[in-house]
Amino acid sequence: MTARAEEVPLLRVRGLATWFVEVGRVTRAVNGVDLTVWPGQVVGLVGESGSGKSVTALSILRLVPPPGRVVAGEVWLQGCDLLRLPERALRAIRGRDIGYIAQDPLAALNPVLTVGAQVAEVLRRHLRATRRQAWLRALELLEQAGLAPASALARAYPHQLSGGQRQRVLWALALACRPPLLLADEPTTALDATLQADLLARLQDWQRQTGSGVLLITHDLAVVAAVADVVAVMYAGQLVEWAAVEQLGLAPLHPYSQQLWQAAAHLYGGVAQAAKPAVTAAGAVAADEGGAAADGCRFAPRCPYVLPRCVEQPPPWREVQRGHWVRCALV
Amino acid sequence: MVVYIVKRLFGMIPMLLAVTVVAFLLMHAAPGDAWDALINPSIKDVDQLRQVQAAAAGWNDPLWHQYVRWLGLFVQGQWGYSFAHHVPVWQLVGPAWLNSALLACCTEALTLVIGVPLGLWQAYRAHSWWDHVWGGVSVVVYALPFYVVALVLLDALAFHSHWLPAQGAVGTGPGAGSLGDRLRHALLPAISLALVNSAVYSRYVRDAVLAASARDYVRTARAKGLRERTVYVRHVLRTGLSPLITQLGLDLGALAGGLVVAEGLFSYPGLGLLLLDAVHSRDSNVILAVTVVTSSAVLIGNLLADVLYAWADPRVRTAGRESQWPVNAR
Amino acid sequence: MAGQRPVNLFAPETGAGARGINPPAGLSARRSARGEEALRWRLLHNPWVLCGAGGLLLVAGLCVCAPLLTGQSPVHQYLENTDAPPSPVHWLGTDNSGFDLWARDLYGGRTDLLLGLAGTLLSTGLGLGMGSLAGWRGGWVDGGVMRLCDLVLTFPSLLLVVVLAGVIHHVTVLLLLLLLSATAWPPAARLVRGLLLQLRQADFVIAARLAGAGPWRIWWRHLLPHLVGPLLVNATFTAANLMAVEGGLAVIGFGVQPPQPSWGNVIHSALDYFTLQTEPWVWVPPTIGLSWTVMSLTCLGEGLRQVFHPEFTRHGRRGRV
Numbered sequence A: 001m002t003a004r005a006e007e008v009p010l011l012r013v014r015g016l017a018t019w020f021v022e023v024g025r026v027t028r029a030v031n032g033v034d035l036t037v038w039p040g041q042v043v044g045l046v047g048e049s050g051s052g053k054s055v056t057a058l059s060i061l062r063l064v065p066p067p068g069r070v071v072a073g074e075v076w077l078q079g080c081d082l083l084r085l086p087e088r089a090l091r092a093i094r095g096r097d098i099g100y101i102a103q104d105p106l107a108a109l110n111p112v113l114t115v116g117a118q119v120a121e122v123l124r125r126h127l128r129a130t131r132r133q134a135w136l137r138a139l140e141l142l143e144q145a146g147l148a149p150a151s152a153l154a155r156a157y158p159h160q161l162s163g164g165q166r167q168r169v170l171w172a173l174a175l176a177c178r179p180p181l182l183l184a185d186e187p188t189t190a191l192d193a194t195l196q197a198d199l200l201a202r203l204q205d206w207q208r209q210t211g212s213g214v215l216l217i218t219h220d221l222a223v224v225a226a227v228a229d230v231v232a233v234m235y236a237g238q239l240v241e242w243a244a245v246e247q248l249g250l251a252p253l254h255p256y257s258q259q260l261w262q263a264a265a266h267l268y269g270g271v272a273q274a275a276k277p278a279v280t281a282a283g284a285v286a287a288d289e290g291g292a293a294a295d296g297c298r299f300a301p302r303c304p305y306v307l308p309r310c311v312e313q314p315p316p317w318r319e320v321q322r323g324h325w326v327r328c329a330l331v
Numbered sequence B: 001m002v003v004y005i006v007k008r009l010f011g012m013i014p015m016l017l018a019v020t021v022v023a024f025l026l027m028h029a030a031p032g033d034a035w036d037a038l039i040n041p042s043i044k045d046v047d048q049l050r051q052v053q054a055a056a057a058g059w060n061d062p063l064w065h066q067y068v069r070w071l072g073l074f075v076q077g078q079w080g081y082s083f084a085h086h087v088p089v090w091q092l093v094g095p096a097w098l099n100s101a102l103l104a105c106c107t108e109a110l111t112l113v114i115g116v117p118l119g120l121w122q123a124y125r126a127h128s129w130w131d132h133v134w135g136g137v138s139v140v141v142y143a144l145p146f147y148v149v150a151l152v153l154l155d156a157l158a159f160h161s162h163w164l165p166a167q168g169a170v171g172t173g174p175g176a177g178s179l180g181d182r183l184r185h186a187l188l189p190a191i192s193l194a195l196v197n198s199a200v201y202s203r204y205v206r207d208a209v210l211a212a213s214a215r216d217y218v219r220t221a222r223a224k225g226l227r228e229r230t231v232y233v234r235h236v237l238r239t240g241l242s243p244l245i246t247q248l249g250l251d252l253g254a255l256a257g258g259l260v261v262a263e264g265l266f267s268y269p270g271l272g273l274l275l276l277d278a279v280h281s282r283d284s285n286v287i288l289a290v291t292v293v294t295s296s297a298v299l300i301g302n303l304l305a306d307v308l309y310a311w312a313d314p315r316v317r318t319a320g321r322e323s324q325w326p327v328n329a330r
Numbered sequence C: 001m002a003g004q005r006p007v008n009l010f011a012p013e014t015g016a017g018a019r020g021i022n023p024p025a026g027l028s029a030r031r032s033a034r035g036e037e038a039l040r041w042r043l044l045h046n047p048w049v050l051c052g053a054g055g056l057l058l059v060a061g062l063c064v065c066a067p068l069l070t071g072q073s074p075v076h077q078y079l080e081n082t083d084a085p086p087s088p089v090h091w092l093g094t095d096n097s098g099f100d101l102w103a104r105d106l107y108g109g110r111t112d113l114l115l116g117l118a119g120t121l122l123s124t125g126l127g128l129g130m131g132s133l134a135g136w137r138g139g140w141v142d143g144g145v146m147r148l149c150d151l152v153l154t155f156p157s158l159l160l161v162v163v164l165a166g167v168i169h170h171v172t173v174l175l176l177l178l179l180l181s182a183t184a185w186p187p188a189a190r191l192v193r194g195l196l197l198q199l200r201q202a203d204f205v206i207a208a209r210l211a212g213a214g215p216w217r218i219w220w221r222h223l224l225p226h227l228v229g230p231l232l233v234n235a236t237f238t239a240a241n242l243m244a245v246e247g248g249l250a251v252i253g254f255g256v257q258p259p260q261p262s263w264g265n266v267i268h269s270a271l272d273y274f275t276l277q278t279e280p281w282v283w284v285p286p287t288i289g290l291s292w293t294v295m296s297l298t299c300l301g302e303g304l305r306q307v308f309h310p311e312f313t314r315h316g317r318r319g320r321v
Helices: A053-061 A087-093 A115-127 A131-144 A163-175 A193-210 A221-227 A245-250 A255-280 A308-312 B002-029 B034-038 B046-057 B063-075 B089-124 B129-143 B146-160 B179-213 B216-223 B228-240 B242-256 B260-266 B271-280 B284-312 C025-031 C033-044 C047-064 C101-137 C139-154 C157-167 C173-184 C186-199 C203-210 C215-251 C263-269 C273-278 C280-307
Strands: A011-022 A025-037 A042-046 A068-077 A098-101 A181-185 A213-218 A230-235 A238-244 A317-321 A324-327
Touching: A011 A053, A025 A042, A025 A053, A025 A068, A025 A213, A025 A238, A042 A053, A042 A221, A053 A068, A053 A098, A053 A181, A053 A213, A053 B216, A098 A163, A098 B216, A115 A131, A115 A163, A115 B228, A131 A163, A163 A181, A163 A193, A193 A221, A213 A221, A221 A245, A221 A255, A230 A245, A230 A255, A238 A245, A238 A255, B002 B063, B002 B284, B002 C139, B002 C157, B063 B284, B089 B129, B089 B179, B089 B242, B089 B260, B089 B271, B089 B284, B129 B179, B129 C280, B146 B179, B146 B260, B146 C215, B146 C273, B146 C280, B179 B228, B179 B242, B179 B260, B216 B228, B228 B242, B242 B284, B260 B271, B260 C157, B260 C215, B271 B284, B271 C157, B284 C139, B284 C157, C033 C047, C033 C280, C047 C101, C047 C280, C101 C139, C101 C173, C101 C186, C101 C215, C101 C263, C101 C280, C139 C186, C157 C173, C157 C215, C173 C186, C173 C215, C186 C215, C203 C215, C215 C263, C215 C280, C263 C280, C273 C280
Parallel strands: A042 A213, A042 A230, A098 A181, A181 A213
Antiparallel strands: A011 A025, A011 A068, A230 A238, A238 A324, A317 A324
């Protein structure tokens, strides 16, 4: 990956595997993911629903809901392996060193607490602020996230706010302690285009000011193109391609990335609804439930260029150009 | 809020009217009446006497006429006389209701004290060995018919050890009729009821807390790095226990309306026992009054449940705009 | 793509990654053969279901085989031999009226089981009809049915039964059955109505409508399969409730009337200080029979609730006794 010998990476994920183990079946939601996020870098993690993007983020925080479990891997942040840290120490890191923006802003906010209180709560926990200090700071943060007038809206309950406003609350919450790492899980999916642009601009501002690293999970390639430095394409629990956004934007090498880009091109080229089914009709995500199929390439059933060896052995994870990694036997 | 409560109180009126109609029809559909229970059929000219009496009391009027007359008097507070006891009905219903209310409070308090901590603990240790054992025990206790529990306790606490009085609401001797004395008498039925009901509550609390702890906002709270205790108290319990508050209101209403079987078994002179008594003696005025009082208690319990729920959940309280979560109108 | 449109609980196609918004397994599973197999597997491997069904079968077997297990008649009064202790002739003795207790326990179980089963069928059927009407037609029909539900729930059901039992001199089993069913249907109706309100907005119902299916066909082919699971769970709890309530009524003397035997009225006949203290064979067996049956039904209901998803079932609550 991008070599910056003099610097230390902010987040290094190695061989992360998270499985959902139920009676009679195992779903490997994340199966051997390697990621690096450098300070000041935005990594866009793209892939379709069910490819394991969200579970990756939750695994980093060690908040995978049961029956999910992180079964292997290392997550290095600031010199500690989060997966082997005692729960107590990890709690001090969550919220302070890692900000997390959840997917569904209505479900992610407590319905019986005012949004101001929910923002103040994280400040009181990590910054040892008094009740009053925390409240005032929460107002500032909400204002910065674009919630105006913050002093009135801070006393509102989540259900009284609009979708965009709720999302802003989540942003304020995640950024409250100026975490060096932000995990944003589809932070703009539910919003309309203008709100999306506004929030992304705020994200870039904030990130430039603080030099934080961001892991941005999305399925919207336009968002990735707008803000990300590096793109990681995920398919069925594995990364299939990793490259700088310019490189990948010009020439995606993995057949799956090519399909994604093609679909996006159709979408933004104005043929939107008509083209979409045509491209994705090739099949649904092959949920990996173990068994014989696990041997070969996960994408083989949907791949237009599939060869016999694709089914027989797993494709290698290779650096084909400087900083451009692909998991495909054909490249 | 006040407007809401007043509105709801007015909304109860049609329901209560419907209850009285049904009760009134029931009383009159049945063959025989208080007269038959009171008068010795072997006395001379019994039929003629009856006719005279019936004409005087208006029993020959059309049914709806009788109903309207009864209703008019009832809302004025004239609940009539008890045929069996020869006293105004309210003199029977008032003390009986007080006894029932006392029993209801005792039962509810005991239920909460036993049920809620058990449920919380079960949720805290969810899916553990203990959880399964207690889950099993609570199903067994829940399935035990109430009178079985009552019989066992009656045997153990009253007949064998004489710790608690077996029946009645007031004792004899010095201190009879004091609050302490009344509480002592209410204790045995209350314990039996609370044992059975707390099995329901503990299960309810366990499920509610577990459901709440799987919500996204609890994950957000954990992602904030909050301590487990804060996560539980502020995020899980606040939302998880608000349905319990609803249940509390409903149950208080149902209990305060009198409990036929419990009061019958323990000869506890509440509304339930009064009703049993009245049914035996065909005391129609008492039956009607008890039915109305009991139904009102249930309705007020429903209202209480809604008010408490609104108090606990801002989504209902501030439902000015379109609410995302349909509020069940129970 | 979750989040872009309002999530519909029952839409057949939802994002696989969106945990918790997939249609509940028990409901959607009926569509495919594989799902049905999985459902059967889960039913047969659920300890609650197995215990409950086993317990129920045991009681039912005993009661059905009553003539094989006793030579005595449950309704014959052995007047020359009242209040007798257990003996080779009367295995559990006789009560004050000279009834053979073992026979009454066995045949009484028949009455209780019959009452529970028939009452459940009746009230569930009534609830299904009322709920379907309310949920499908909506409007004033819905309002009317729901008010009727409220009325039945507000009118203290036990009072109703007690009052009626008091004013009607002889309560037959059939009358009791009708009375109990008439008070037990509202939970089922509310359940069905709630489900239908959600289901009728579902894509597959709209699709069926567009395809020209009539309301009956939609109800039978598309809606009913989704109601079966929740209704089944509700029905087991209803059966447990009905039997417990009948027992409670009988214990205070208002249930099935002698000479017709029932567990409740056997217990009622033992309700005096002397009998309770010294003659446990009178009241312990019917108590165990009743508790055992109610417990089995509760276990079965609990198991079914776990197998068919929990969201749609109120925890079955017993009427206050």
